[in-house]
Amino acid sequence: MRRALLLALLCALACAGTAAAFTPTDPLAPKQWYLQDDHAFDIWPVPPTFAATVKVAVVDSGIDASLPDFAGRIADARSFVGGSPTVDTDGHGTFVAGIIAANMDTQGIVGIAYSAQLLIAKVVKPNGEIPLDAETAAIRWAADSGARVINLSLAGQRDPVHLDRDTYSQEEADAVAYANAKGALVVAAVGNSDDESGQPWPYASYPAALPHVLGVSALTHTGNVPDYSNRDGVYNDISAPGSAIFSTFPSSITAMRPTCLDQGFSDCGDDEYRNAEGTSFAAPQVSAAAAVLFGLVPTLTNSQVESLLEHSADDVNAGTGCPRCALLRDALSGWGRLDIAAAVAALAQPLPAADAFETNDNAGTQAHALWGATQRVRATLDYYDDPVDVYRIVLRKGQQLKATVAAAWPGASVQLELWRPGTKEVDRPATVRKLRAAQSAVPGGVQHVRFVAPKLGTYYVEVRASAPGFGAYTLQLKKS
Numbered sequence: 001m002r003r004a005l006l007l008a009l010l011c012a013l014a015c016a017g018t019a020a021a022f023t024p025t026d027p028l029a030p031k032q033w034y035l036q037d038d039h040a041f042d043i044w045p046v047p048p049t050f051a052a053t054v055k056v057a058v059v060d061s062g063i064d065a066s067l068p069d070f071a072g073r074i075a076d077a078r079s080f081v082g083g084s085p086t087v088d089t090d091g092h093g094t095f096v097a098g099i100i101a102a103n104m105d106t107q108g109i110v111g112i113a114y115s116a117q118l119l120i121a122k123v124v125k126p127n128g129e130i131p132l133d134a135e136t137a138a139i140r141w142a143a144d145s146g147a148r149v150i151n152l153s154l155a156g157q158r159d160p161v162h163l164d165r166d167t168y169s170q171e172e173a174d175a176v177a178y179a180n181a182k183g184a185l186v187v188a189a190v191g192n193s194d195d196e197s198g199q200p201w202p203y204a205s206y207p208a209a210l211p212h213v214l215g216v217s218a219l220t221h222t223g224n225v226p227d228y229s230n231r232d233g234v235y236n237d238i239s240a241p242g243s244a245i246f247s248t249f250p251s252s253i254t255a256m257r258p259t260c261l262d263q264g265f266s267d268c269g270d271d272e273y274r275n276a277e278g279t280s281f282a283a284p285q286v287s288a289a290a291a292v293l294f295g296l297v298p299t300l301t302n303s304q305v306e307s308l309l310e311h312s313a314d315d316v317n318a319g320t321g322c323p324r325c326a327l328l329r330d331a332l333s334g335w336g337r338l339d340i341a342a343a344v345a346a347l348a349q350p351l352p353a354a355d356a357f358e359t360n361d362n363a364g365t366q367a368h369a370l371w372g373a374t375q376r377v378r379a380t381l382d383y384y385d386d387p388v389d390v391y392r393i394v395l396r397k398g399q400q401l402k403a404t405v406a407a408a409w410p411g412a413s414v415q416l417e418l419w420r421p422g423t424k425e426v427d428r429p430a431t432v433r434k435l436r437a438a439q440s441a442v443p444g445g446v447q448h449v450r451f452v453a454p455k456l457g458t459y460y461v462e463v464r465a466s467a468p469g470f471g472a473y474t475l476q477l478k479k480s
Contacts (some may be wrong), residue, residue: 002222028104032109033221034241036287038339040112047104056100056116057142057184058152059135060093061124062086064204064250067094067264069102069109070118073335076145077120080134083123088250091273095266096153098248099284100192107197109248109265111472112288113338115295117450119145122152123218130154135331136175139186143179148294150184151287152213153280170238177366180212180359185302187292189279189285190215190439191230191402202331204232211361212386214290214306216283216335218242223321225332230333232373234384237306239333240314242282244275289340297347299421306325306385307352307470310335312342328383329468352473360390363423363460367392370461375477381407381414381463382470390426391461393477402478403449405463409471415464416440419456440465445468 021042029035041047055075065074067087077085088094101118102111121138123130125139135154136274139280142150156167176186191205208215209232217239218229226243230236232372248268260268286309293305300308316325325332343413357379360368367390370377377388395401418438440447443466453459465477 001067020045021111024104026104026110028107028109028246029264030269031246032316033244034113034285035110037241038112038289038338043344044262045342046298052113052295052298052303054111054116054291054294055115055119055145055147056091056291057121057140057145057147057153058097058100058125059121059150059152060096060176060326061090061123062088062093063097063118063120064088064094064252066251067248068107068144069098069248071103073101073103073116073118075117075119076123078138078141079122080138081123081131083122085120089126089127090124091249091253091269092153093120093122093177094250095247095273095276096151096280096284099245099281100151100288102248105149108464109246111449112285113291113295116288116291119147122336132169134170134231136171139175139179139430143182147179147184149285149287149290150179150186152186152188152207153283155189155293156209158203158205158209159193160203162209167206169206171401172207173464174252176207176210176213177359177361180302182302182304185214185305186212186285187214187216187290189283190232192216192228192234192278192280193230199227202232204230204235209235212303212359214238215334216240216279216286218277218282218339219316220332223337224318225316225322225325225470226277229275229332235382236309237334238286238338239316240282240285240338241346243277244280245277246283247276247281249273263268289343292340293343295349296344300351301354301388303355303358304352304378307382308343308346309338312337312339313337314342316326322368345431353378353380355386357389357391358386361386362387363390363392363415363419363426366390367460370477377474378472380472381465382471383465383468386471387465388426389463390460393461395457395459395479397453399453400480401449401451401453401459402480404476405448405473407471407473411468412445412469412471412473413443413465413467414445414447414473415443416449417462417464418449418451419460419462421455421459423460426460426462
């Protein structure tokens with residue numbers, strides 16, 4: 001019965017795309033031009049009823065909880081830098097939260113995921129600093145508190161050429177992996193370049209440049225990618241409006257302009273927010289879209305939602321206003337512009353394959369353990385989002401392993417490798433090449449490895465996407 005009701009809901013949603021969309025009655029919604037570009041409400045003739053309430057974590061500068069647009073929207077709040085999480089002296093967190101979950105009513109603005117519940121994690125100190133330990137603790141708290149989506153509109157510079165300027169943090173990577181393993185979709189801004197680092201900057205920032213993070217870049221009202229929006233051929237996954245964005249803003253700040261009519265909103269804020277721009281404000285639109293999908297089909301996994309959003313996006317190219325954007329996926333706009341209506345309609349189609357083994361991205365404890373003489377597992381790879389899966393197995397001295405991987409997507413190209421006991425990383429640094437025990441010959445859709453163990457130990461089977469593509473694969477292991 002539950003399955004039949006779900007299919008009926010999805011069919012209704014798909015068919016509703018031909019009907020006139022409902023228009024929110026919030027009086028300031030017309031200032032939210034991005035709602036139209038995101039097709040936020042286009043698929044519904046009337047406001048939808050969601051199957052579940054979704055928690056969305058906003059890891060930011062806190063929130064002004066006194067604003068009417070947040071009445072009943074805050075599930076929990078915690079500060080990791082002192083002070084109250086429901087007082088926002090910066091404004092950034094309040095701005096982001098409004099885009100996601102401002103109430104749909106007869107006042108103020110409307111959030112894209114207006115029925116979501118917010119988990120507010122304050123990580124910004126009064127001087128604007130974001131301590132690493134505060135950020136990582138907030139991510140873990142959000143995951144433990146049941147967040148299905150974690151929005152990180154914050155960024156640390158990535159520079160693989162000048163490593164002294166690169167801000168990679170293993171602690172941040174571990175916190176993101178923890179959240180993913182708990183089922184949360186982590187959404188992050190790819191970052192804004194500045195005049196000092198050079199515009200446009202060719203690398204997505206951290207944490208967007210971490211595995212299993214949905215990296216979001218910005219678009220202008222005309223469909224172009226602004227120079228401030230970081231580029232990246234791998235970690236820039238999707239784009240959304242990021243210039244001239246309008247949202248909620250702390251009343252304590254807007255009160256400094258008492259003659260301004262829209263108290264509690266960004267057009268009464270300071271210069272930085274009155275015409276706000278940045279990938280920080282594109283990311284929460286994607287987070288809200290993810291919350292909508294989770295709300296409609298609560299059984300979706302984080303990787304399924306990520307795939308639905310990416311592969312329903314509208315391509316950004318010269319014909320849509322971005323002369324430097326190539327057709328299909330590109331470094332400027334990722335898979336393209338967020339299209340919420342298309343993502344919702346995709347729920348009525350066969351869903352992306354789920355992967356029960358994530359986050360198995362490396363050797364050691366991250367690898368998923370497979371036991372027994374024979375194993376057959378089905379999982380997924382994505383060249384951009386999840387290029388590597390690792391499984392750990394135990395082989396006795398003299399035991400033979402036959403491994404076969406078959407990838408199911410058109411033009412698939414994968415590599416199959418086996419690593420010896422003691423392997424800690426499988427990302428092919430020169431220092432561990434001596435630990436590779438076997439490797440399939442030439443990347444392709446079907447790969448084989450045979451190996452006789454010289455000693456008892458824990459070995460690692462790696463499946464890697466060696467060319468752009470995504471989809472399901474089957475791995476078969478036989479010990480004899």
